[in-house]
Amino acid sequence: MYSELIAFAARLRDLIHTHRFFRAGEVLDDQFDALALELFTLQFQNNPVYGKICAARGLTPETIRHWSDIPAVPTAAFKELDLTSIPASERTAVFHSSGTTGQKNSRHFHHAASLAVYETSLLKWFEPHFGFAGSLLALTPPPAQVPHSSLVHMFDCIRQQYPPDLAQFYGHLGAEAAWELDLARLLLALTAATQSLQPVILLGTAFSFVHLLDELAAQNLRFQLPPGSRVMETGGYKNRSRTLPKAELHALIADRLGLPLTAIACEYGMSELSSQAYDSALSSGSGSIAAAIQRHFQFSPWSRVQIISPETGREVEEGETGLIRIFDLANVFSVASVQTEDLGIRRGEGFELLGRAAAAEPRGCSLNVGELKP
Amino acid sequence: MDLPNFFLADLPPEASLTPHLITEACQALKQNRERFLLSRSTADMVKVLCEVAEGWLQPENRFRRLALEFGPAETGFSAPVLARGLDDFFRQFTPENFNALLEQEFGHVHRLDNFVGPTGAETAPRTALAIGPAFLVHIAAGNLPNPTFMSITLGLLMRSAQLVKCASGAAFLPRLFAHSLYEVDRKLGACLEIAEWRGGNHFLEQALYAETHCVTATGNDETLAAVRAQLPAGVRFLGYGQRVSFGLVTREVLRDESIADVISRAADDVIAWDQNGCLSPHVIYVEERGLVESDKFAELLSVELARREAEAPRGRLTPTEAAAIATRRALHETLAAHRADVKIWQSPGSTAWTVVFEHDVRFQYSCLNRYIFVKPIPDLEIVLQQGLDAVQGKISTVGIAAWPDKTRELARILARHGVTRICPLGRMQNPPLTWRHDGRPALADLVTWTDFETETTNEHQ
Numbered sequence: 001m002y003s004e005l006i007a008f009a010a011r012l013r014d015l016i017h018t019h020r021f022f023r024a025g026e027v028l029d030d031q032f033d034a035l036a037l038e039l040f041t042l043q044f045q046n047n048p049v050y051g052k053i054c055a056a057r058g059l060t061p062e063t064i065r066h067w068s069d070i071p072a073v074p075t076a077a078f079k080e081l082d083l084t085s086i087p088a089s090e091r092t093a094v095f096h097s098s099g100t101t102g103q104k105n106s107r108h109f110h111h112a113a114s115l116a117v118y119e120t121s122l123l124k125w126f127e128p129h130f131g132f133a134g135s136l137l138a139l140t141p142p143p144a145q146v147p148h149s150s151l152v153h154m155f156d157c158i159r160q161q162y163p164p165d166l167a168q169f170y171g172h173l174g175a176e177a178a179w180e181l182d183l184a185r186l187l188l189a190l191t192a193a194t195q196s197l198q199p200v201i202l203l204g205t206a207f208s209f210v211h212l213l214d215e216l217a218a219q220n221l222r223f224q225l226p227p228g229s230r231v232m233e234t235g236g237y238k239n240r241s242r243t244l245p246k247a248e249l250h251a252l253i254a255d256r257l258g259l260p261l262t263a264i265a266c267e268y269g270m271s272e273l274s275s276q277a278y279d280s281a282l283s284s285g286s287g288s289i290a291a292a293i294q295r296h297f298q299f300s301p302w303s304r305v306q307i308i309s310p311e312t313g314r315e316v317e318e319g320e321t322g323l324i325r326i327f328d329l330a331n332v333f334s335v336a337s338v339q340t341e342d343l344g345i346r347r348g349e350g351f352e353l354l355g356r357a358a359a360a361e362p363r364g365c366s367l368n369v370g371e372l373k374p
Numbered sequence: 375m376d377l378p379n380f381f382l383a384d385l386p387p388e389a390s391l392t393p394h395l396i397t398e399a400c401q402a403l404k405q406n407r408e409r410f411l412l413s414r415s416t417a418d419m420v421k422v423l424c425e426v427a428e429g430w431l432q433p434e435n436r437f438r439r440l441a442l443e444f445g446p447a448e449t450g451f452s453a454p455v456l457a458r459g460l461d462d463f464f465r466q467f468t469p470e471n472f473n474a475l476l477e478q479e480f481g482h483v484h485r486l487d488n489f490v491g492p493t494g495a496e497t498a499p500r501t502a503l504a505i506g507p508a509f510l511v512h513i514a515a516g517n518l519p520n521p522t523f524m525s526i527t528l529g530l531l532m533r534s535a536q537l538v539k540c541a542s543g544a545a546f547l548p549r550l551f552a553h554s555l556y557e558v559d560r561k562l563g564a565c566l567e568i569a570e571w572r573g574g575n576h577f578l579e580q581a582l583y584a585e586t587h588c589v590t591a592t593g594n595d596e597t598l599a600a601v602r603a604q605l606p607a608g609v610r611f612l613g614y615g616q617r618v619s620f621g622l623v624t625r626e627v628l629r630d631e632s633i634a635d636v637i638s639r640a641a642d643d644v645i646a647w648d649q650n651g652c653l654s655p656h657v658i659y660v661e662e663r664g665l666v667e668s669d670k671f672a673e674l675l676s677v678e679l680a681r682r683e684a685e686a687p688r689g690r691l692t693p694t695e696a697a698a699i700a701t702r703r704a705l706h707e708t709l710a711a712h713r714a715d716v717k718i719w720q721s722p723g724s725t726a727w728t729v730v731f732e733h734d735v736r737f738q739y740s741c742l743n744r745y746i747f748v749k750p751i752p753d754l755e756i757v758l759q760q761g762l763d764a765v766q767g768k769i770s771t772v773g774i775a776a777w778p779d780k781t782r783e784l785a786r787i788l789a790r791h792g793v794t795r796i797c798p799l800g801r802m803q804n805p806p807l808t809w810r811h812d813g814r815p816a817l818a819d820l821v822t823w824t825d826f827e828t829e830t831t832n833e834h835q
Contacts (some may be wrong), residue, residue, distance in 0.1 A: 049712065056711035081712060310693060310700035311725055321693040323700060341701045343693060366518035 005042045005085055007153060007164065009332045010115050013120045016040040016302055016330070032304065035329055036067030039336050046085035050335050053077075057369065066307065068315075072325050072337035078106035078272050085333045086111050097148035101189040108150065108271050114333040118274040119157045121330035122195040126158055129265055129278045130201055130230050130339050136167035137189055139204030139212065145173045178240060181211050190223050190257075199228030202257075206233055207241035209253055213243075216256045224258035231259065232278075235269035246295075268297050268353060272338050274330035275303040277350070296350040302329040308339070308347040321345050321354065375444050380556055382569040383545040391571055393581035399567050400585035401535060404509050405536035410561035416486045419530050421474040422559050427467030429554060430460060436555040441547060446689065449517045449547035451648060454686035459647050460653055462804045463520050471807040472531070478808050479817040480504055486532060491828045499828045504821040506532020508608075511582060513573070513591035513601055514540050517549035518651050519683025521592055521614075521811075526551065526566065528817055537567040537582065545570035573597065579604055588820065590614070612819055617770035620737065621658035622754065622784065623797050624776035628671065636775045637671070639679040640746075640798025643773055644727075646803035647743045648688050651772045653795075653803050656740040657747040659757055668750035669717060672731040676719030679727040679744065688726045688744050698741040699725040706730045735761040754784060758791055767792055770812065775799040 012035070035314040041061040044051050054071045064070055073083060075097075084091070086109050093115060096105035105118045110118065137157040146152050152169075162340060170189065174180035193200040204212075205369050209231075216222070231253055244252070246266075269276035277297035299305050306315050307322040316322040327337045343352035382399060396818065398776045399402055441460065442453045449456070476483040478647055482490045489501035510529045514522040522538060526548070529536040540548055548568050556563025571578055583589065583605050590612045591601045598613035621643060627636050643655050658675075660668040691699075703725075709716045715733035727744040735757050738747045751757055762769065772793050774781050785796045794806065794813030810816060 051709055053711045056707075074701065074705075074708060076701065076705040077708040078707070080709060308700075310696035311691070312723055313700070323697050339704055341697070343697055 002040075002046055002085065002087075004219060005046050005332060008042060009117050012302070012329060012332060013117055013215055016124050016300075018118050019124075032329070033067050035334065036070065037061070037064065039329060039332065040064060040067075040070045040270060043085060047083065047335065049081045049083050067267050067304065067327055070327065070337045072327075072339040073335045075106060075270065075272050075341060077105040080107060082107065082109070083231070083335050084109040086114065093153075094148060095153065098147040098240055098273045105148075106272055108334055110333070115272075116192060117330050117332050118153075121275050121302065122154050123161065124156055125276060125278070130232065132158075132161045133228065134166075134199035134201065134226070135189075135193060135196075136162050137186065137200060138167070138169045138203045139171055139186070139202065139208040141171045141173050141179055142169040142282045146179075151205070151269070153275070154269070158203070172194060179205070179208065181208060181215075183212075183215050185217075186212065187215075187221070189234060190225075193225060193229070194223050194258075197226055199226050199230070201230050203232045203234075204250060205235040206244075207235075209233055209249060210244060211240040213249075222256055222258065229257070229259060229263060231257070231264045232267050233264060234269065255287075266295060266353075267299070269342065270338075272331075272334070273303075273326060273328050274332075275300045275326070275328045277303075277305070296347045296352055297344075298350040299326065299328075300330075303327060305349075305351055307344055307351055316346055318346050318348070324351060324353075335348075375440055376639070377440075377549070377553055378702075380563065381549060381552055381567055383540065383549050384568075387415070390577055391569065393577045396569070396578055396581040397585060399569075400509065400582065403535035403537060403565055403567055404585075404600050404753040404793050406561070406564040407508065411533040411535070411565050414533060414562075416476065416484070416531060419533070419562075420469055422555075422562060423472070423527055423530065424467050424469060426551075426554050427464040427753060430464045435554075437550045437557075441550050442720075445546065449519075449544075450689040450691070451517075452687045452689050455645065455689065458686065459520065459803070462646075463523060463729055466807040467527075474732055475808045475816065476531075478820075489824075498563075501826045501828075503585075504818075505824065506817075506821050507533045507586075507588035508535065509586050509588070510534040510536045511586045511589045511819070512536065512538045513589065513597075514538055514544070514548065515559050515591075515593040515597065516541060516650070517544050517547075518647055519551070522548045524592060524811075524816075525553050526555075528565075528820070529561065530555075532817065532821060534820075535565045537569060537586075539573075539579075539582065540568065540570045542570055542572040562625075574600070576604070583609060588612075590820075592673065610820075612649045615768075617652040618737070618739070618765050618820065619653050619655050619769065619771035619773070619802055621655040621773045621802070622757075622775070623660045623671065623799065624725075624780055624784075625660060625664035626780065627775050628661070628666040628668075630665065633666045633671075633674065636799065637674045637678050639773075639775060639798070640675055641682055642800040643802040644675075644679065644744055644746045645682055645686055645688075649740070649744055649746070651803055653805065654742065655746065655773060655802060656742075657738055657749055659735075659749050659751050659761075660753070662750045662752055664796070668748065669731050672729050672748035673719060675746070675748065676727070676729040677748075679729065680721065683721065683726045691725065691743060695741075695743060699728065699743060699745055700728075702741050702745065703728055706732075736763075737761050737765050739764075754787065759785070762791070769793045771795040771797060771802050773797055773799040773802040824833065 041276045044061050045056055050073065057071055059071050077083060091109040093110040095108045136159055138159060140152050140155060143152050143156045159324040170182045170186040171179055172182060250261055250264050253264055266279045267276055276300040279295040279297050304327040306325040308325050309316045309322045321343055324340045324342045329336060342356055342358060345354065379385060430438050430668045440818065442456055443452045445456045446452055462658060473483045484490050485504045491501045512525045514737055526536060526538060540550055545568055552566055555566065586609060588610045589605060591598055591613045594616045600613055602611050621640060623636060640658055660671045662668050667698040703720055706716060706718045709719050719729045721727045729746055733749045733750060735749060735751055740747060772788050774784055774796060776784060
């Protein structure tokens with residue numbers, strides 16, 4: 001039973017590793033469906049918490065015919081329940097969502113086999129978007145300081161593809177667990193990168209880039225990073241810096257680091273998943289004005305996105321708004337189908353990210369003046 | 375919709391407001407007050423207001439029909455919900471109710487007209503006259519029309535010139551109300567202005583606040599703080615902040631002969647304005663060990679909400695509002711699969727209504743739009759001790775279903791905990807004309823008194 005899950009994980013890694021999700025550029029839907037149904041049966045059997053959720057909805061491996069019918073679990077449930085097939089004694093790592101103060105954190109448990117799938121998945125989808133050339137600057141604290149951050153774990157996996165001196169973390173934990181930048185070291189590294197002819201890749205959160213940009217503005221500094229250099233920007237602000245509209249943030253990054261806007265890609269991921277989405281502005285190569293870039297996210301071929309109407313629970317039509325749901329085959333040991341709280345617009349096989357559904361606050365007497373309809 | 379351009383909010387969307395336009399409008403309002411309002415009596419204003427309300431209650435009334443025809447698209451409420459809310463409000467407009475309000479606020483119905491002597495035990499030779507603000511500005515929030523209608527009504531009683539600044543997209547019903555006043559009494563309508571802009575436009579707001587000595591505002595704490603910070607020194611400010619409400623059902627009424635009535639009243643409160651007001655319940659606390667158990671109460675409420683959806687459907691939601699419901703439902707559904715003490719009932723294939731039964735006495739903010747929590751409790755005491763920390767000092771209304779003796783006892787306890795209104799379940803969104811908003815006087819906070827002292831009591835009047 002559980003051994004079948006381990007075997008599935010190994011097989012999936014092999015499939016991902018050898019690019020067998022593609023045939024002449026086509027994603028193989030039949031293969032995806034067969035794997036999804038197989039994984040659902042295993043998770044139904046091995047993940048008791050998930051099994052109960054499915055049973056309560058009257059959905060079992062016997063009744064499910066297509067991957068899109070497999071029950072999804074809301075991300076909020078990861079805060080309340082242990083959604084994992086990994087026995088308590090074998091859990092060696094746990095990733096938490098970075099919830100705001102006073103809120104419970106979500107928990108995504110891992111062990112060697114599940115981390116192996118996660119790492120294969122993240123590296124294989126990172127590679128076509130960024131490659132592993134040149135050097136790497138990660139603008140977060142190192143994993144030893146934030147062991148429960150799935151984002152930093154991901155950055156660390158990428159870092160390990162490089163020789164140690166070419167890829168480092170440039171952040172640390174400051175007061176009240178705030179993520180801060182080692183600005184002096186970082187500026188030296190950017191200077192060195194500028195002087196070399198090798199491209200550099202910067203990985204960071206939106207607020208870490210704001211901190212960097214503020215420092216560059218204060219010192220009136222501008223860099224001209226070598227051709228081929230790229231930026232991965234991810235996540236929100238979490239009140240850790242002032243908030244900038246995305247287009248403005250990207251324009252500032254492009255200006256201060258000497259990059260075309262198409263060299264900046266956004267990442268969409270969460271601790272509850274084992275796959276990420278990147279937006280396609282990078283690969284499209286078109287448009288040099290921020291407004292001309294349509295940022296559509298695309299998940300890895302071993303995942304599927306559905307945009308679900310919150311009103312009806314069914315998939316929306318092209319161009320309509322709904323809640324983002326992800327079926328991630330790489331989530332072998334937790335739950336493959338995850339219902340997020342993020343709103344997106346369906347754009348072909350991908351989606352345009354609108355952001356988190358608003359917190360439920362009483363309307364009428366309590367709204368900000370003028371905030372009812374934008 | 376075809377309405378003449380009487381008010382700033384009637385202008386086409388492409389017409390942009392300027393500080394100069396606002397200043398001019400304010401000055402015109404004040405002049406019009408001098409010319410048309412100051413000579414009017416309170417009884418005269420009551421007569422006009424009652425005539426306007428009487429109009430709104432007639433099915434063929436033009437403004438009512440416009441409200442019901444265009445209201446669903448403009449406000450997000452279905453026509454039956456609008457009709458019920460407007461009817462409940464305008465039915466309160468009777469001379470008797472207005473006189474009761476005036477007596478409550480001033481001790482005498484003529485205090486806004488003449489120097490009137492003491493009504494109680496006071497023996498000093500003194501009379502007093504109350505005078506309303508010359509120019510009153512209201513900063514209105516949200517789509518719920520009643521608080522704005524009421525603000526305008528109170529201002530008219532005091533013969534104040536008034537400008538109502540509506541949140542962007544929320545001027546539709548205030549506009550119709552203003553037009554209905556204008557139709558009954560043009561001069562009175564000339565002392566009222568309705569404008570709409572997105573809050574935080576400092577140029578417009580500075581021009582507005584420079585012209586007034588009294589501002590009322592409705593909104594959350596940050597909004598009120600932002601408005602207050604902009605006001606010049608000496609401007610009186612009345613802020614009505616965010617409040618929450620809940621229902622309370624005692625075990626004595628949870629029996630076969632009364633349960634249908636209690637359920638119907640609970641549904642009334644969830645359905646009124648689609649639960650979108652400070653007076654709407656987020657939670658209904660239900661005492662355990664009634665002959666009808668608390669989870670049965672929740673189930674019966676779900677059946678009633680389903681039935682009501684057919685006759686008074688919930689309005690259409692934005693994707694964001696629907697997403698808040700879908701997200702909450704998904705969590706409670708998941709918890710219900712694992713815990714016997716959580717249950718959920720929901721409208722199939724839509725977000726129209728949701729009932730969540732949960733064993734947790736802590737007050738829970740609902741995402742509203744007919745999403746109600748039913749929480750079983752051993753008694754009220756445990757709610758007061760453990761349930762209300764998050765909303766201390768912010769509770770507006772508690773709607774109670776209990777026997778009269780028990781209700782009186784509960785009311786005394788709730789009052790000591792800072793609750794400002796206690797009413798029968800089913801009446802939560804329907805306060806009387808004399809309601810003291812947030813526990814404050816409706817009119818008496820706005821007026822300025824002139825005391826007139828004389829040598830002997832004989833000189834009274």
